[in-house]
Amino acid sequence: MKTQETFVAIALAHITERFAAGFPTKAPAIRTVGREAEYPLVSADGRAADVSELWPYLLEQAKCTPTYDQGADGTKLLSGVEGSGWSSTTEVGRATVEISAGPRSTLHELVRDMNRGLGHLRESAHKAGFHILGFGIQPRTPAYPRILTPKLRYSCLLKAIGKQWLKFCVTAGDQLQVDVGQDDVVRLMNLVNAASGVIIAVTANSSVYGGREGRFASGREGLTANMVGEPYRHGAPARPHGDLEEYVHFLASMQCLCLPDGKGGFRRIGMPFTEYLKSDRAARDPEVAYEAFLFHEHYIWPSARPRSRIGTLEIRPACQQPPDSAWVPSALGLGLMEAADELESYLGESLGKNYWPTLQHYRKIAVTEGFAASEPVPYFLDTVVDIAEAGLRSRGSGEETFLDPVRDRLERRSGPADEARATFESGGAVALVQKLSLGR
Numbered sequence: 001m002k003t004q005e006t007f008v009a010i011a012l013a014h015i016t017e018r019f020a021a022g023f024p025t026k027a028p029a030i031r032t033v034g035r036e037a038e039y040p041l042v043s044a045d046g047r048a049a050d051v052s053e054l055w056p057y058l059l060e061q062a063k064c065t066p067t068y069d070q071g072a073d074g075t076k077l078l079s080g081v082e083g084s085g086w087s088s089t090t091e092v093g094r095a096t097v098e099i100s101a102g103p104r105s106t107l108h109e110l111v112r113d114m115n116r117g118l119g120h121l122r123e124s125a126h127k128a129g130f131h132i133l134g135f136g137i138q139p140r141t142p143a144y145p146r147i148l149t150p151k152l153r154y155s156c157l158l159k160a161i162g163k164q165w166l167k168f169c170v171t172a173g174d175q176l177q178v179d180v181g182q183d184d185v186v187r188l189m190n191l192v193n194a195a196s197g198v199i200i201a202v203t204a205n206s207s208v209y210g211g212r213e214g215r216f217a218s219g220r221e222g223l224t225a226n227m228v229g230e231p232y233r234h235g236a237p238a239r240p241h242g243d244l245e246e247y248v249h250f251l252a253s254m255q256c257l258c259l260p261d262g263k264g265g266f267r268r269i270g271m272p273f274t275e276y277l278k279s280d281r282a283a284r285d286p287e288v289a290y291e292a293f294l295f296h297e298h299y300i301w302p303s304a305r306p307r308s309r310i311g312t313l314e315i316r317p318a319c320q321q322p323p324d325s326a327w328v329p330s331a332l333g334l335g336l337m338e339a340a341d342e343l344e345s346y347l348g349e350s351l352g353k354n355y356w357p358t359l360q361h362y363r364k365i366a367v368t369e370g371f372a373a374s375e376p377v378p379y380f381l382d383t384v385v386d387i388a389e390a391g392l393r394s395r396g397s398g399e400e401t402f403l404d405p406v407r408d409r410l411e412r413r414s415g416p417a418d419e420a421r422a423t424f425e426s427g428g429a430v431a432l433v434q435k436l437s438l439g440r
Helices: 004-021 055-061 107-128 152-161 163-169 185-194 196-203 219-223 244-252 273-279 286-298 328-338 340-351 356-372 380-393 399-412 416-436
Strands: 033-042 065-070 076-082 087-090 096-104 174-179 255-260 266-272 304-307 312-315
Touching: 004 244, 004 273, 004 286, 033 107, 033 328, 055 065, 055 076, 055 107, 065 152, 087 107, 096 107, 096 174, 107 328, 107 399, 152 163, 152 255, 152 266, 174 328, 185 196, 185 244, 185 304, 185 312, 185 328, 185 340, 196 328, 196 356, 196 380, 219 356, 244 273, 244 286, 255 273, 255 286, 266 273, 273 286, 312 328, 328 340, 328 380, 328 399, 340 356, 340 380, 356 416, 380 399
Parallel strands: none
Antiparallel strands: 033 096, 033 174, 065 076, 076 087, 087 096, 174 312, 255 266, 304 312
16 A cells, blocks of 8 residues: 555656656757736826726727636636737736737747737727836835736635735736756756846846835845745745756645636645645546646746746746836846856856855845845856857847847946836836836
């Protein structure tokens, strides 16, 4: 008779095998890219607006197709639209609009489709009297229950997590998806997690929130840290992972918040995923256990996380950027992945073989101080950006031009978080909206 521990070991082995199978055996010769960009939607005075007011314009005038989710009351909820080569949806907060596109062969192709969708969103926002901001957080409206998008799973997560979940209602990130293989997914995940402090320092852009200047340059990262009392549930893990099996075990050790109940709703779990496997007889079915794991791991947020369902590595620590530098996060993340050998060599040579704790510390202070964070060694940011630029150049598509705004930031040793604070200090939320609006 199998013990519970033996059953869990067998279940996790199956989950690891299935999780790995979501990626091709070998990394692609030319990596494709996708982007999920979130934007705060606000009125002219900086208060949160309601994304649902955009959908009628998009459905009627942009000829989009509606998409639906399950509402908190169990009814069908209009939650987004599908356009030609792009899609848009309401994020965790009802005042955050997300636009997605991909996969595409180059960032230039991605720009084409994202800009088409953003053009429709801007026009819709203008007709509704709103502004879409190139900013990483709601500048005036704090996180509170009424701003939570009324999706059933979000309501369940609020009950499972508590008010900390509401922080996701006001933040706006910029995620990049890059395809990877079984042979490089773990290495790239480790490298990007290690370098996530660089991404944060360069792209921090959520320094004004709750109607005042915040203590974090990246309020998006600072406010959402230490979710449910698990400090490594969000951000960079405590150490690099040796392989996918170790990564799966790491995820399974985390608290499982809630799961679909099989009846169209969700049920709270509130125990480590490994304990769920022991306690739920339905999890004896390997496929049930695997689907439960995929739902569970979706609500764990490392800065770089493998997405087995689509075969990508998701890079997620960047704030949404000002309108004139929207593609910096995508270019920086892609460039670092393409120059993995050079990045790994530089980190080892400049910081020593055991560079992880040093970069963990740098990441922590970058969240608070942005560009002002003390660098581990002189010219650290400049060198890592040079490495990323070389990685982009190796693709031969001219994508390195998207890093041009970073050069100006490096020269001034100042980033968008600093500019946002200065704008707010001089003119308040109205001035911040005018500066960061994507235009009408």
